[in-house]
Amino acid sequence: MVMNKFVFSKKLFVFLLSTVLLFSLLIPSMGDPKVVNGEALVYQDPNAAIPDRVTDLLARMSLDEKIGQMTQVDRTFLNSDNDIATYYLGSLLSGGGSAPxxxxxxxxxxxxxxxQSIALTNNLSIPIIYGIDAVHGHNNVYGATVFPHNIGLGATRNPTLLNQIGEVTAKEVAGTGIDWTFAPALSVARNERWGRTYESYGEDPEIASSYATIIEGLQGTNLNDPSTILATAKHWVGDGGTTGGDDQGDTQISEQDLRDIHIAPYINAINSGVGSIMISYSSWNSEKLHGHDYLIHDVLKGELGFDGFIVSDWAAIDQLPGDYASDVRTSINAGIDMIMIPDNYVNFINTLRTEVNEGRISMNRIDDAVSRILTKKFELGLFENPYTDRTFTASIGSQEHRDVAREAVRQSLVLLKNEGNILPLSKDLNKVFVAGKNADNIGNQSGGWTISWQGTSGDITSGTTILEGIQNTVSPNTTVTYNERGIGIKSDYDVAIVVIGERPYAEGNGDKQGSFGLERTDLTLLDKMKRAGVPTVVILVSGRPLIITDQLTDWNALVEAWLPGTEGDGVADVIFGDYNFTGTLPMSWPLTEEQIPINIGDPQYDPLFPYGFGLTYQP
Incomplete structure (x- = not known):
């Protein structure tokens, strides 16, 4: 019996060994393409060249699978999460406030x-790419680091800082799994009335042109690095130059001016390898950009050689003239590769399928669009690593990241007046009075596109308000009194720091056709300070210049803080002298409301403060 057991065991061992050897010959090693029915799946081979992977995958895709890749849906409008697989959706997004x-x-x-797990159940296991408006940090996520808005970054004139901001933002976005940000905005704001002025780096294209470094920070040297995400240059093109500053309006200028002012920043962005470009809602000389074959196909893809993919803005193709089929046909034939629906995706898919089957959109156009999208998915490494890299999740809102944002605040501040060198303030003052609606309001100092689309006043996320920064900076012997409305101000205070300006807004709601002066509550507060006879330092929190000419004479100092984000202690760092002012105006400051719009180079140029103006502390 012992012998029989040995013989049996030996036979079993030989059988198992033979089986393992057989399967080792049939199953490819790690990194080799999978084999199905004797055919190698090149697109699933991480060692294959990306163009070969794209070609292989494209050849395996049905028309419906290709259309799915061209479709982007906001997560809140999914009829069912399973629709991701059912309709082969290529992309999801979270619009402003679309949070779990x-x-x-x-x-x-x-x-x-x-x-992502649902997307990978489809026949070809093509991962989704997820987009979000991380426009000044990962601003939709509670607790994330929120940087100054672009207008403040424009005041820094520091491309290296922009690169750092891009790197931090990429890590925080990657920490939530998301692969793609709809940023940076390369809009050149030419009219202060435009509600998206603060999303612009300034009125002259020189600043935005130098800030391709933020794209390099977001995308790194290799998109396959888990700490990088895809960037988007937006909004192509001329959105900052509309007549009257109307959002989604008409930019009525010559082609040469369009090229010199509004196209110029895109050249460096494309040379830096920006992965996607978003089209503007606006029009150029009455023709909607979302259907502009010349500017998208001929100029952007042809002349400028952009080889990434082009995405539409939120439901923007609906604004094209004609019926819905015409909207779909016109936008895609003009060169848009991915359509942000964002809700009625079934109708879009059915309409696009009909347009292709009827020959009004060619398969070559479809294949070009899908190839561009798949290329970026392969470059991002989504096929190999489709899920969140949780090593970055813990870094969101970290002190290291907030330190970069605090430095950005310091460099963004612009000193516009400093009568009698009242600034820098001493940390050892006896009594300091702080007032104003924007002194202790992290929502106001962060502005729009923070947690929600339009932004909200109040304690909407974690960070440090300007008041808290002041309290953290002065000596223990200094008394800091705060009252938003200025109640309690007396002549025995050494200084009053009044933090006023705008409340949060975003596109549409931010357009300002009425008075460009300060709010009545701000004027009332300033009058209290004047009557008390206390030296007054005004900190203006705003997304654009405001008309302050009549009030300026009453102030001892004026600091434009723009929309500094969550690190308000950066303001205190400078006004109390730990750092000097280095920021300069990225926009001309109008003397009167009648001057709006005012830009450097205008024939009758007489601003209150010129483009590039900014005082510093003298040694």
């Missing part, structure tokens, strides 16, 4: 992984 509950980094990562 609770709004934490971990919940965002879980949500992303859930959607």
């Amino acid at each position: 509950t609770p709004n934490t980094p971990e919940t965002w990562a879980d949500m992303y992984d859930h959607y």
Whole structure:
């Protein structure tokens, strides 16, 4: 019996060994393409060249699978999460305020992984790419680092800082799984009335042209690096030059001016390898950009050689003239590769299929669009690593990241008046009075596109308000009194720091056709300071210059803080002298409302403060 057991065991061992050897010959080693029915799947081979992977995958895709790749849906409008697989959706997004509950980094990562797991169940296991408006940090996520808005970054004139901001933003976005930001905005704001002025780096294209470094920070040297994400240059093109500053309006200028002012920043962005470009809602000389074959196909893809993919703005093709089929046909034939629906995706898919089957959109155009999208997915490494890299999740809102944002605040501040060298303030003052609606309001100092689309006043996310920064900076012996409305101000205070300006807004709601002066509550507060006879330092929190000519004479100092984001202690760092002012105006400051719009180079140029103006502390 012992012998029989040995013989049996030996036979079993030989059988198992033979089986293992047989399967080792049939199953490819790690990194080799998978084999199905004797055919190698090149697109799933991470060692294959990306163009070969794209070609292989494209050849395997049905028309419906290709259309799915061209379709982007906001997560809140999914009829069912399973529609991601049913309709082969290539992309999801979170619009402003489209957040999971609770709004934490971990919940965002879980949500992303859930959607990705559904996408990977489709026949070809093509991952989704997820987009978000991380326009001044990962601003939709509670607790993320929120940087100054672009207008403040324009005041820094520091491309290296922009690169750092891009790197930090990429890590925080990647920490929630998301692969793609709809930023940076390369809009050149030419009219202060435009509600998106603060999304612009300034009125002259020189600043935005030098800031391709933020794209390099976001995308790194290799998109396959898990700490990088895809960037988007937006909004092509001329959105900052509309007549009257109307959002989604008409930019009525010559082609030469369009090229010199509004196209110029895109050249460096394209040379830096920006992965996607978003089209503007606006028109150029009455022709909607979303259907502009010349500017998209001929100039952007042809002349400028952009080889990434082009995405539409939110439901923007609906604004094209004609019926819906015409909207779809015109936008895609003009060269848009991915359509942000964002809700009625079934109708879009059915309409696009009909247009292709009827020959009004060619398969070559479809294949070109899908190839561009798939190329970026392969470059991002989504086929190999489709899920969230949780090593970055813990870095969201970290002190290291907030330190970069605090430095950005310091460099963005512009000193416009400093009568009698009242600034820098001593940290050892006896009594300091702080007032104003924007002194202790992190929502106001962060502005629009923060947690929600239009932004909200109040304690909307974590960070440091300007008041808290002041309290953290002065000596323990200094008394800091705060009252938003200025109640309690007396002549025995050494200084009053009044933090006023705008409340949050975003596109549409931010257009300002009425008075460009300060709010009545601000004027009332300033009058209290004047009557008290206390030296007054005004800190203006705003997304654009305001008309302050009549009030300026009453102030001892004026600091333009723009929309500094969550690190308000950066303001205190400078006004109390730990750092000098280095910021200069990225926009001309109008003397009167009648001067708006005013830009450097205008024939009758007589601003209150010129483009590039900014005082510093003298040694």
